[in-house]
Amino acid sequence: MKDYKPRILDTILTSKLEGKGAILIEGPKWCGKTTTALQQAKSVLRMDNPLEKEQNLRLSKLNPLRLLNGDTPRLIDEWQIAPTLWDTIRYEVDQRGEMGQFILTGSAVPPDTKEITHSGTGRFSWITMRPMSLYESGESTGEVSLRALFDGNLNVDGVNTLDLDKLAFLVCRGGWPQAIGLNREPALQQAFDYFDAVVKSDINRADGVNKNPERVKRIMKSYARNQGTQIANTVIAKDIESNESLLINEDTVQSYIEALKKIFVVEDMPAWNPNLRSKTAIRTSDTRYYVDPSIASASLGIGPEDLINDLSTFGLFFETLCVRDLRVYAQSLDGCVYHYRDSSNLECDTVIHLRNGCYGLIEIKLGGNDLINEGAKNLIKLKDKIDTSKMKSPSFLMVLIGVGSYAYRREDGVLVVPIGCLKN
Known part of the structure; x- marks a missing residue:
């Protein structure tokens, strides 16, 4: 296992834990959210663990407090898989009356927020994590x-x-x-693997809607060509039509870009x-x-x-x-x-x-x-x-x-x- 490289967010997280009952760290997959949270967490619940995922989902509905038992700060990794945990954590923060109880991490905004009834104001603090500087x-x-x-x-x-x-x-x-720290070619390959994961599966986690992988690729290509500009979605649609030979309307472009935002890609x-x-x-x-x-x-x-x-x-x-x-x-x-x-x-x-x-x-x-x-x-x-x-x-x-x-x-x-x- 690689040695942990300190992150600028480490000190931010320490400070936030002193002033709020729960901290939510959001950001793209692979940027180091869980690893950074683990440096300060005293116990952990991994919601995406395939061996326990179904059991954890059932518990999140039947007895969510059980999932929150553990030394604090307790890390709830990929919490958005069970959105009902949000209100339970908010309630438990109120009941305990102590700071630094929970760290939540997530690489996507929950596609369904109907089960969340409280904003978390006053109990939660939000931190956005990005890839390393x-x-x-x-x-x-x-x-x-x-x-x-x-x-x-x-x-x-x-x-x-x-x-x-x-x-x-x-x-x-x-x-x-x-x-x-990887050799040149394996290091460069990581970004291509990330891109493939977004195209084939990750983008669908944003709203639960399966998207056409080819359209995802074309939109991401156009976005890459137009970085640093203030172009409208209509212009992106025309750019795709002229460069990728694919007819696509503005509404589709908008929906795909919103999905990319929800998984913190753009x-x-x-x-x-x-x-x-x-x-x-x-x-x-x-x-x-x-x-x-x-x-x-x-x-x-x-x-x-x-x-x-x-x-x-x-x-x-x-x-x-x-x-x-x-x-x-x-x-x-x-x-x-x-x-x-x-x-x-x-x-x-x-x-x-x-x-x-x-x-x-x-x-x-x-x-x-x-x-x-x-x-x-x-x-x-x-x-x-x-x-x-x-x-x-x-x-x-x-x-x-x-x-x-x-x-x-x-x-x-x-x-x-x-x-x-x-x-x-």
């Missing part, structure tokens, strides 16, 4: 800390050890714990809405992203060499990798990640906005002086649009790059930071 997997040096930047320490310094070939491999391998990014000096209209459509870039590469059947030979596509997939890592890091700072685009087509790839109102503006570029200069120019332009009489000034402006030797601060104040140097 480069800092968690050991591929980022962590010399530049987002927390330190928000604290005002902007004199960044760091050495990037990732070259273009290594970066292409990391995009296609993804942040799946099972892939970390995680779109909402728009940021700052106070501006001008009356520029802000576009509010979500930006399309997979939860991990390797799902996109597997969807298109491509590998690292293909990305090296198509730097435009590489840039889009690299952006998805950065968004994944920024989400992991921001979560530990009580922050969320947004995008910005207005009617003048001024864009900012990511905005990390913390609960206390602080925020940082980040443009993502694969590398190269021209692209870095372009990103810095956009950041300064957006900064100048923000009405600082109504909200704080940005804590930092950053161009987040893939290829580049060092982290440094430019004369205009914009930070240039390789993803291989960043941590939370």
